[in-house]
Amino acid sequence: MSTTAAAPTVADVMAELERRYPPGWAEQWDRVGLVLGEPSAPVRRVLCVVDVVPETVAEALTAGVDMIVAHHPLLLGGVSSVAPTTYKGRIVHQLIKADVALYVAHTNADVAAPGVSDALAARFGLTGLRPLHPPVPGSPAAGPGRGIGRIGQLPAPMTLAELTRHAAAVLPVTAWGVRAAGDPRRRVRTLAVSGGSGDGFLAAATAAGVDAYLTADLRHHPAGEHVAADGPALIDAAHWATERPWLDDLAAILREAPGVETLVSDLDTDPWTVHAAPPAADDKEPRL
Numbered sequence: 001m002s003t004t005a006a007a008p009t010v011a012d013v014m015a016e017l018e019r020r021y022p023p024g025w026a027e028q029w030d031r032v033g034l035v036l037g038e039p040s041a042p043v044r045r046v047l048c049v050v051d052v053v054p055e056t057v058a059e060a061l062t063a064g065v066d067m068i069v070a071h072h073p074l075l076l077g078g079v080s081s082v083a084p085t086t087y088k089g090r091i092v093h094q095l096i097k098a099d100v101a102l103y104v105a106h107t108n109a110d111v112a113a114p115g116v117s118d119a120l121a122a123r124f125g126l127t128g129l130r131p132l133h134p135p136v137p138g139s140p141a142a143g144p145g146r147g148i149g150r151i152g153q154l155p156a157p158m159t160l161a162e163l164t165r166h167a168a169a170v171l172p173v174t175a176w177g178v179r180a181a182g183d184p185r186r187r188v189r190t191l192a193v194s195g196g197s198g199d200g201f202l203a204a205a206t207a208a209g210v211d212a213y214l215t216a217d218l219r220h221h222p223a224g225e226h227v228a229a230d231g232p233a234l235i236d237a238a239h240w241a242t243e244r245p246w247l248d249d250l251a252a253i254l255r256e257a258p259g260v261e262t263l264v265s266d267l268d269t270d271p272w273t274v275h276a277a278p279p280a281a282d283d284k285e286p287r288l
């Protein structure tokens, strides 16, 4: 802080975030850090979101925040225009005009300990946590407890069918809901979780010998092949629902900057908005 009386600046909030989530810990392909906004601008109110989309931008503008901290990068690929006639250009214009800074903590927050998947693991009360996919030794993110995803023990074993229902109860509600692959009667004690698209860590979950692996964006062939090869049962939740729990941790970090009011967006930004269960399938035991 420059003085105790002045409001913290965008740079102050960034420094607080980068102490927990150093940008150098992000994957090479990732784009994290300040996207737009003056580092010297004062910050009195911050909104934490998973996605920067028109709906969360509208929420930020209505709430009168000075800064958005987002998990997903707004601009990940090459950009040759931010014209307001484009989807993302419109967002850039809206934020700059309203003097709202935008900051992204993505894979650097995934790999941190505590990080995104710790908040997900906490929803299940997992204990004895270890990373599902630790960083390569010697890489910038390497360190104790760090890595993508977490493996831990459930407080009590439950069947896959019970755990799937439990997941639907403890995770933020989405239209997508929660679905699982594997024997519904399988007993699960050791659970791996990975916030976001965890398709790439199926082999790591199998190698770790976990009973089940909960993540998002699982696909037909990789999921089917891992289950058929006696891999862990798979639980597929909505992408947003697996990362929304971390926003509470993020807000707690931001509140440590004196004078900053922190808001958390509960707007479900998952693209899936409609879900239909087969008639009379609700509240029944899964078909065995």
Ligand SMILES: [Zn+2]
Pocket (backbone or CB within 6 Å): 071, 072, 195, 196, 197, 239, 243
């Ligand atoms: Zn994600």
